[in-house]
Structure formats: structure tokens, C-alpha cells
Amino acid sequence: MKNKILFSFIVLAGMAISSAMAQVLPSKQETLKTLTLVNGYFMKKYADYTLPSKTDRVRPSNIWTRGVYYEGLMELYKIFPKEEYYQYAYGWSDFHKWGMRNGTTTRNADDQCCGQTYIDLYNICPTSPAMLKDIKACMDMLVNTPQVDDWTWIDAIQMGMPVLAKLGKLTGNTAYFDKMWDMYAYSRNTHGGGLFNLKDGLWWRDADFVAPYKEPNGEDCYWSRGNGWVYAALVRVVNEIPKNEKHRADYIKDFITMSKALKACQRSDGFWNVSLHDPSNFGGKETSGTALFVYGMAWGINNGILNKAEYLPIALKAWDAMVKEAVHENGFLGYVQGTGKEPKDGQPVTYTNIPDFEDYGIGCFLLAGTEIYKLK
Known part of the structure; x- marks a missing residue:
């Protein structure tokens, strides 16, 4: 009798938990409304995608910041295939002749980030080999040269690694998969003594921040958005590689390790701080890292x-916090840290402050929202 009562209690508790979880999911309609609002703000303000980015200096609009925006736009297009979105991405790509800043011989992953969108557009409608010509030539150069030490800062893992994964899937050539593992493993295990600290489950941004470098509170410096870039890269790579790819389990293992670490340092309000282990060092809400998580x-x-x-509960708490506290009525996104590589950079981070580049923060938000939309 006791066993039956216990079993019934467990079943009822499980049903209650499942019901509660289903109820807290944001409606797809509201999520899509938020995503289109935020994206609409950007497309209206930056309607002319041919204009260069002007901050401390002038840069072409196919740099990494805009590349990340288009990553998000392409994911939004997959759940809401509005022709305007496709044309905005296609026109930008075509204006840049499907090329990269610094050409096909660049080894800088920041230059290569735009290739993720070029490949996505080719997969939707492969109208011309020219769409892939330059990005494939660049990735072939990486594959056919011995260097593996290009990704000396962890942001680069997100900018360049998914390009190799997408080309490997598109062409069926596993050499792209092999090269991206070799480059990832070098950053993870070798550069600066290894940028992934398995003990804490987080990444140092680059060799400058490897211990004995410390934050003001004595902790290691783990920059939020930097860890977000790696986290997103693992998602985008695993999305592309086949089930039997020889390092798939390694990527997933790192992803799970990071997930546990990130869970442990979420703020009580749902956001993450710019410094994951030192909330006193430029502490406060930050949207871009939070969105990537x-x-x-x-x-x-x-x-x-x-x-x-x-x-x-962690993901929904963070999403709800961003929607309610970072999204303005006109779609502007607050609390986005400007460019840099550590907590003190890109300050101030406030509800109203406009970062030096608006594009990547919105791209990160669109990535987050499209996955929230898919929840069941």
C-alpha cells in the first residue's frame, strides 16, 4: 500500500512539474513579436547596409559585428521567412561581392564571420558559385596550411569555427571538420597553457588573462561575452556536423561543462554580469553575454x-529579464556592453547607453529568441 501511495505521489508530482513548465513557456506569438520589434529597430536604423561602420574609425559593414547580426537574422528567417529579411541579407552579401575584409588570404576569424551568412544564403537558394567562391578559398587555405594557432582569442572560435562546420556539411569534405578540431584544440589546450579552465568550466578570453591574472576580488577573470562566443560556437558547430563526427562528443562534453558553470553564476535577476566570477568588477546587467547563454x-x-x-527555469528567467528590462518600446536593446575584451571595456553598460556597435548585440538576442521560440 505504501509503495502504491508513493508511486502515485511521484506520478502526480511529475505531472504537476510538467504542467508548470508548460505554463511558464512564453507564447510563440509574443516571442516572435519581440524578435521582430528588435530586428525592425535595427533594419530601420541601418536600412542602408552598404554604409561602413563608423566609430573610432571607418570599417566595412562585413566585419564581425555585422556578421553576428546576420547570424541572428538568418535564424529568425528560418522561423519567420519574411522576404524582407532574405533580401536584407542577400543584398548585404552581394554588395560585398560575397567577400571578406582583407581578402581570401586572411587568417583573421573576425574577417571570416560573414561567411556563415553567405553559406546560409547559398543553402537557401544556390544561384551562383560566386556566393561561396571567396569563403571557400579562404577556408581551403586554412585546411591546406599547417598553422593551427589562429584563434588566440576565444571570440574567434565563434567567428570562424562554424564556417568550417558549414562547409564540411555542404561539401561532405571531412577535412574541414578535422581542421576546425585542430584549431579549437589548440586554443583549448595549448595557447597560453590552454584557455579552457576545466576546473571552473569557463574560458579565459586570451593568454593575457590566464592565471596568475586576477580580478579585484581575487578570482580568475572570465568575461561573459567571451564565454558566450564559445558557447554559441559549440551550438553552431554541433548543429552542422554529422552524428558520427569523431569529435562531436568532445564538443558536447565541453558544452555541458560550460552549462553547469554558467548555471552557477547567473544573477538573481536573470542576467549575467560582465565578469562571471567577480560581480563587483563593473557589475550589473549585461545583455549580449546573457543572450548567448x-x-x-x-x-x-x-x-x-x-x-x-x-x-x-534558468533560460526562461534570463529571457524574461531581457524582454522586460532590456528591450525598449521602439526595439532598442539596452544593457549591451560595447566592444572590447574584458569587463572594463565598452562601458558604461546601461539601459539607455548605445554601444559603439549595435549589430552584434541584436544578433545575439535574435539567436536566443529563436531557440526560445522552438521550446515545447
Whole structure:
């Protein structure tokens, strides 16, 4: 009798938990409304995608910051295929002749980021080999030269690694997969003694921040958005590679390790600080890193990699916080840290401050929202 009562209690509790979880999911309609609002703000303000980015100096609009925006736009297009979105991405790519700043011989991943969108557009409608010519030539150069030490800062992992993954999937050539592992492994295990600290489950941004470098509170310096770039890269790579790819399990293992570490340092309001282990060092809400963590966690839930009961409350709390506290009525996105490489850079981070580049923060937000939209 006791066993029957216990079993009934467990079943009812499980049903209650499942019901509660289903109820807290934001409606797809509201999520899409938020995404189109934020994206609409950007497309209206930056309607002319041919204009260069002007901050401390002039840069072409196919640099990494805009490349990240288009990553988000392409994911939005997949759930809401509005022709205007496709044309905005296609026109930008075509204006740049499907090329990269510094040409096909660049080894700088920041230059290569735009290739993610070029490949996505080719996959939607392969109208011309010219769409892939330059980005494929650049990635072939990486594959056919011995260097593996290009990604000396962890942002680069997100900018360049998914390009190799996408080309490997498109062409069926596993040499792209092999090269991206070799480059990832060098950054992870070798550069600066290894940028991934397995003990803490987080990444140092580059060799300058490897211990004994410390934050003011004595902790290691783990920059939020930098870790977000790696987290997003793992998502975007695993999305592309086949189930039997020889390092797939390694990527997923790192993703799970990072997820546990990120869960432990979420702020009580749902955001993450710019400094993950030192909330006193330029502490406060920050949207770009938070969005990348939501992107990864929601994707992990959607793909059965992360436990839904454990991670859904974290992802939803963060998404709800961004929607309610960062999104303005006109779609402007607040609390986005400007460019840099550590907590003190790109300040101030406030509700109303406009960062030096608006594009990548919105791209990160679109990535997060599209995965939230897919939750069931």
C-alpha cells in the first residue's frame, strides 16, 4: 500500500512539474513579436547596409559585428521567412561581392564571420558559385596550411569555427571538420597553457588573462561575452556536423561543462554580469553575454542535451529579464556592453547607453529568441 501511495505521489508530482513548465513557456506569438520589434529597430536604423561602420574609425559593414547580426537574422528567417529579411541579407552579401575584409588570404576569424551568412544564403537558394567562391578559398587555405594557432582569442572560435562546420556539411569534405578540431584544440589546450579552465568550466578570453591574472576580488577573470562566443560556437558547430563526427562528443562534453558553470553564476535577476566570477568588477546587467547563454541553454534543451527540468527555469528567467528590462518600446536593446575584451571595456553598460556597435548585440538576442521560440 505504501509503495502504491508513493508511486502515485511521484506520478502526480511529475505531472504537476510538467504542467508548470508548460505554463511558464512564453507564447510563440509574443516571442516572435519581440524578435521582430528588435530586428525592425535595427533594419530601420541601418536600412542602408552598404554604409561602413563608423566609430573610432571607418570599417566595412562585413566585419564581425555585422556578421553576428546576420547570424541572428538568418535564424529568425528560418522561423519567420519574411522576404524582407532574405533580401536584407542577400543584398548585404552581394554588395560585398560575397567577400571578406582583407581578402581570401586572411587568417583573421573576425574577417571570416560573414561567411556563415553567405553559406546560409547559398543553402537557401544556390544561384551562383560566386556566393561561396571567396569563403571557400579562404577556408581551403586554412585546411591546406599547417598553422593551427589562429584563434588566440576565444571570440574567434565563434567567428570562424562554424564556417568550417558549414562547409564540411555542404561539401561532405571531412577535412574541414578535422581542421576546425585542430584549431579549437589548440586554443583549448595549448595557447597560453590552454584557455579552457576545466576546473571552473569557463574560458579565459586570451593568454593575457590566464592565471596568475586576477580580478579585484581575487578570482580568475572570465568575461561573459567571451564565454558566450564559445558557447554559441559549440551550438553552431554541433548543429552542422554529422552524428558520427569523431569529435562531436568532445564538443558536447565541453558544452555541458560550460552549462553547469554558467548555471552557477547567473544573477538573481536573470542576467549575467560582465565578469562571471567577480560581480563587483563593473557589475550589473549585461545583455549580449546573457543572450548567448540563453541561446545555448535553450538549444541544449531543444536538442535533448541539457536536462529540461534543470535548465529551463534558468533560460526562461534570463529571457524574461531581457524582454522586460532590456528591450525598449521602439526595439532598442539596452544593457549591451560595447566592444572590447574584458569587463572594463565598452562601458558604461546601461539601459539607455548605445554601444559603439549595435549589430552584434541584436544578433545575439535574435539567436536566443529563436531557440526560445522552438521550446515545447
